[in-house]
Amino acid sequence: MNFSELFKQNRGLCKFSPNGQFVANGVQYKLVIRDCQQLQISNLFACLDVIEHIQWSPDSQLILCGMYKRSLIQVWSLNQPEWTCKIDEGAAGLQSAVFSPDSRHILSTAEFSLRITVWSLVNKSVSYLKFPKSIPKGSINFTSDGCYMALAERRDCKDHISILACKSWNLLKNFQIDTNDMAGLAWSSNGHILCVWDSVLDYKVLLYSLDGRPLMSYSAYDNALGIKSVAWSPSGQFLSIGSYDQMVNLCQAPNINVRLLNNITWKPVARFLHSTSVDSEKVVVYKETEKRPFASQPLQSAPAVSNKFAIPSKYEIYKSQKINIPNVIPDPEKPDPKLGVGVMVFSADSRYLATINDNMPKVVWLYSVAKLTLSVVLIQAAAVKAIAWDPIETRLALCTGNNKIYVWTPAGCMSVDIPCEATFQVLSLEWHPQGRCITLIGKDNMCICYFDQQSDEKDKL
DSSP: OEEOOOEEOSTTOEEEOTTSSEEEEEETTEEEEEETTTOOEEEEEEOSSOOOEEEEOTTSSEEEEEEGGGTEEEEEESSOTTOEEEEEOGGGOOOEEEEOTTSSEEEEEOGGGOEEEEEETTTOOEEEEEOBOOOTTOSEEEOTTSSEEEEEEEETTEEEEEEEETTTOOEEEEEEOSOSSEEEEEEOTTSSEEEEEEOTTSOOEEEEETTOOEEEEEOOOSSSOOEEEEEEOTTSSEEEEEEOOOOOSSSSSOOEEEEEEETTTOSEEEEEEEOSEEETTTSEEEEEEEOOHHHHSOTTTSOOOSSTTOOOEEEEEEOSSEEEOOOOOOOTTSSSOSOSEEEEEEOTTSSEEEEEETTSTTEEEEEETTTTEEEEEEEOSSOOOEEEEOSSSSOEEEEOSSSEEEEEETTEEEEEEOOOSSOOOOOEEEEOTTSSEEEEEOSSEEEEEEOOHHHHHHHHO
16 A cells, blocks of 8 residues: 555545546635646635535536535636636525536525525526425435436425436426435436435335336334435345344343345345344454553564554454454433444445444444355444445445554455554545545545555455
8 A cells, every 4th residue: 555645625525536537625715636646736726715515527527616604606627727607595595516417507405405406507597496305415316327316305294206307407207205204315226216215213115116106115113213324235236224223132232233125026135133242153353453562662662653643453353252342322311322223335346235333333344245144343443433345346444533544355354554744533535436546534634545456456366
């Protein structure tokens, strides 16, 4: 691995362009565009206020900056730096802004989800979408081919879905769905099936076709906290559902489940348990152990490290024994308890499903989709901040808020120190679209980690 120098950034605003040629990051009022290979600044743009959001257009020619406090959107062109665009939502306020799949329209959501405005960058036309529903992860979702958009709506105290054609923005279908308070929606990878799910108060998952026909309704239980996360596999064959459900047993803490549905019968084919103990005879368990040489060795004999705050660590493999999983008991007096499967991510080839149970924050669970069993457990020394799969290879990267990056592949797991003088703590990750490198994002800085292609080829062999 090779690491770049540290670059300044704010709010974690670091994004690779879809074509993989550039990386953009926001620094207060400035938008910095760098070449991914040499990391030389290719463009530098100055915005009217502090940048709170950035997004590349799908064709990598444009980039938008959202300044929510001033209800402004500025769009910049890499091919024509002299071209400028400013969108002002005015008194309606600005909650979010995204590019359409054709890269020539911008959809902005007003504050309190009052409306969604479609701005054309070609002919300056404006159209409005009424009744959008306020959903934490957004009320719109595009199909992977960019042909259709699903819009979550709330009309007459009922949840509705509108299907629009992205080329003309014409309404194709509007239908009511059987949810009390819709919490999210997501298209399958082939864009043929739309999944919607209810709030945490009602366990309900619904599948609809493009023309609004109901395909499936699934509910695992009633009268308890329900769904916390939903994820499609990249192949579109499986739908995983993470929930809050608890099994009454003698364990100190409840078991949290992930249910897996197939795309033929849409019935559960597996239920993955996040138990408080794991049998290492059947599962490969990697546990991070920290070494504190400065506490046990004289100062002269302590090994030199690039960061004086760094603590050396390595993974130990446990075999033929029962491993207890570190667990945190949630406080029932606090809202939104740290309980349930909050993170689920499929690998690019759909072979593995990585999950994090919120009341077991130091543990990453890797399930084999082919075998429908638990395959690997990664136990970290600190709580996991973020996980991200390589978009090309079967490789998982994770960070725990320290100066290390952790990488798992089917060949093994490793912990790598980031060589930097300053105190740099990795809080989030973003892979290059071709998997060549990964951006390590801290509170005020970022760096890029490049992987050795020769070592990757050896791992494949």
